[in-house]
Amino acid sequence: MKKFLNSVDTVLTESLDGFVAAHSDILALGDEHKFVRRKALKPGKVALISGGGSGHEPLHGGLVGHGMLDAACPGQVFTSPTPDQMLAAVQAVDTGAGCLFIVKNYEGDVMNFDMAAEMSEGVLQVVTNDDVAVENSSYTTGRRGVAGTLVVEKIVGAAAEQGMALPELKALGDRVNGATRSMGVALTSCTVPAAGRPTFEIGDNEMEFGVGIHGEPGRRRDALKSADAIAEEVCAAIVGDLGERAKGPALLFVNGFGGTPSMELYLMYNSARKIFERSGVRVIRSLVGSYVTSLDMAGCSITLTMLDNEMTVLWDAPVHTAALRWGM
Amino acid sequence: MKKFLNSVDTVLTESLDGFVAAHSDILALGDEHKFVRRKALKPGKVALISGGGSGHEPLHGGLVGHGMLDAACPGQVFTSPTPDQMLAAVQAVDTGAGCLFIVKNYEGDVMNFDMAAEMSEGVLQVVTNDDVAVENSSYTTGRRGVAGTLVVEKIVGAAAEQGMALPELKALGDRVNGATRSMGVALTSCTVPAAGRPTFEIGDNEMEFGVGIHGEPGRRRDALKSADAIAEEVCAAIVGDLGERAKGPALLFVNGFGGTPSMELYLMYNSARKIFERSGVRVIRSLVGSYVTSLDMAGCSITLTMLDNEMTVLWDAPVHTAALRWGM
Numbered sequence: 014m015k016k017f018l019n020s021v022d023t024v025l026t027e028s029l030d031g032f033v034a035a036h037s038d039i040l041a042l043g044d045e046h047k048f049v050r051r052k053a054l055k056p057g058k059v060a061l062i063s064g065g066g067s068g069h070e071p072l073h074g075g076l077v078g079h080g081m082l083d084a085a086c087p088g089q090v091f092t093s094p095t096p097d098q099m100l101a102a103v104q105a106v107d108t109g110a111g112c113l114f115i116v117k118n119y120e121g122d123v124m125n126f127d128m129a130a131e132m133s134e135g136v137l138q139v140v141t142n143d144d145v146a147v148e149n150s151s152y153t154t155g156r157r158g159v160a161g162t163l164v165v166e167k168i169v170g171a172a173a174e175q176g177m178a179l180p181e182l183k184a185l186g187d188r189v190n191g192a193t194r195s196m197g198v199a200l201t202s203c204t205v206p207a208a209g210r211p212t213f214e215i216g217d218n219e220m221e222f223g224v225g226i227h228g229e230p231g232r233r234r235d236a237l238k239s240a241d242a243i244a245e246e247v248c249a250a251i252v253g254d255l256g257e258r259a260k261g262p263a264l265l266f267v268n269g270f271g272g273t274p275s276m277e278l279y280l281m282y283n284s285a286r287k288i289f290e291r292s293g294v295r296v297i298r299s300l301v302g303s304y305v306t307s308l309d310m311a312g313c314s315i316t317l318t319m320l321d322n323e324m325t326v327l328w329d330a331p332v333h334t335a336a337l338r339w340g341m
Numbered sequence: 342m343k344k345f346l347n348s349v350d351t352v353l354t355e356s357l358d359g360f361v362a363a364h365s366d367i368l369a370l371g372d373e374h375k376f377v378r379r380k381a382l383k384p385g386k387v388a389l390i391s392g393g394g395s396g397h398e399p400l401h402g403g404l405v406g407h408g409m410l411d412a413a414c415p416g417q418v419f420t421s422p423t424p425d426q427m428l429a430a431v432q433a434v435d436t437g438a439g440c441l442f443i444v445k446n447y448e449g450d451v452m453n454f455d456m457a458a459e460m461s462e463g464v465l466q467v468v469t470n471d472d473v474a475v476e477n478s479s480y481t482t483g484r485r486g487v488a489g490t491l492v493v494e495k496i497v498g499a500a501a502e503q504g505m506a507l508p509e510l511k512a513l514g515d516r517v518n519g520a521t522r523s524m525g526v527a528l529t530s531c532t533v534p535a536a537g538r539p540t541f542e543i544g545d546n547e548m549e550f551g552v553g554i555h556g557e558p559g560r561r562r563d564a565l566k567s568a569d570a571i572a573e574e575v576c577a578a579i580v581g582d583l584g585e586r587a588k589g590p591a592l593l594f595v596n597g598f599g600g601t602p603s604m605e606l607y608l609m610y611n612s613a614r615k616i617f618e619r620s621g622v623r624v625i626r627s628l629v630g631s632y633v634t635s636l637d638m639a640g641c642s643i644t645l646t647m648l649d650n651e652m653t654v655l656w657d658a659p660v661h662t663a664a665l666r667w668g669m
Contacts, residue, residue: 015528015639017568017605028604031611035627070603200343240345274599274637275398276356277345283359299363309602311343338666
């Protein structure tokens, strides 16, 4: 295992310490590293809280700040955060207008966020499940929540910043999730620090098609194909799943898994954009970069969100987080 | 070689097409992919032009926009751009106030930018050489220009945006470069698409200490050490080279080489910050991310710029590029 670390036991806390120190103008750390929170809260605003296993940075801690999340609870690498983390976050950032949890659809995450929601008052939840690759998976009943979660967090975060009430935010989050589809491809495995070896074996000329963000199996193992051929199949799966809805304005988000450089991501974006536009999608907003990662895995995912006018305006609204920033 | 590509001959142009399409609100592409330019020029402003071999994205194209570069000329992967690229860029973005070339110190880059400068009027140059690892290297006489180049581009770009004249911009650029030191460590090699195999061999438990951004040899090959031990030695090299100047306010920039995830970069930032602060450096500005990359190389570099008040204000000034954005 080749990583910059001191001890596998302290990777997470040391990284969080560095992260919050580097962004101390906007972020603060909860006791015992239970959560990362927005430094300046906005009284009367619904608090948005997300979280999940670590190893997907900048998701979610890098999306805490003005116009997005109020707090993020980092579990150990690829391990759900515990309910006491979410309870501590609620206590720290709920200013009285209630909380919305944004949860990726993994059994552990759903269970632990559910438990925290039951023990709190005034909490609603949005569960994301944008991954069209497979129904049910290693850690999931139903579809997995992957890179589309960022889109939900951005759009719902903007609405919360503008004063939208809790039930409407939950409805908006469900609507954005419902308009979003993703699928990913891995060229290499990731290596979890505590395991010390690759999560899965993969041949020199193979790819995992439809991979999950923890290295879960996708649709199949296949020979590595050209970028265009990969994009064709991923886009077809997304468009096929969206059906009639795959027409008109959309956000195209090409996401790197951590080990893939931006040159390749923009090349994939170029392929995917042409393919989507041939089928009637009009790409009016774009995001390209490594935002929902799987440690050091080489690979990428393609996410498409069909946009209506409200969603577009909210996507464009000012945001100031460690990883996403515009308009301020 | 495991990369998202269609053909090694078209990697660069396809990636540039995707890049400019994704950022068409601020960028435009020159004919024959000769340069990436700022869409909206500011008449009367000195034009900042940089460039170099591709494979270091987002440097330099991702740094074109308000408050930074006016144009960037991408050579083939790890290959200098040709003088006709810079001449075409000058023609496209010089609005009459002259041009400043910002050039990383590699023999090919220096030669080709020199040639273009001689064939133009009103061009001055800043050559960056922030890498303390080695004097003279595979492609360099003197020290290499590496991640510190981004700092020069940001600070000089802000001053140009505010109307500073060409000779003062050149002096400022030289001053920022003179206040900046970097050094990098590689855990794996990169793979140039046209070569199809790793640039160098490296053992499972080895690191290249002082590596260049094309995979050039550094100070030595060594056993992989802890993050703290690596940071200790890199920071000592930087502080030792700065000498008396290594006291007071500074920008700490931890840069990933393309294959290293942000969790590890923030962990390295955490180590480096503590070490620098023990020796009297006060970290008042931070940047952590993969900005000056070497394709898919795993590794990182540490850059320290000693800040005065003018430089700090210019660092904070609004910027709107694909890779760096704040204040607007």
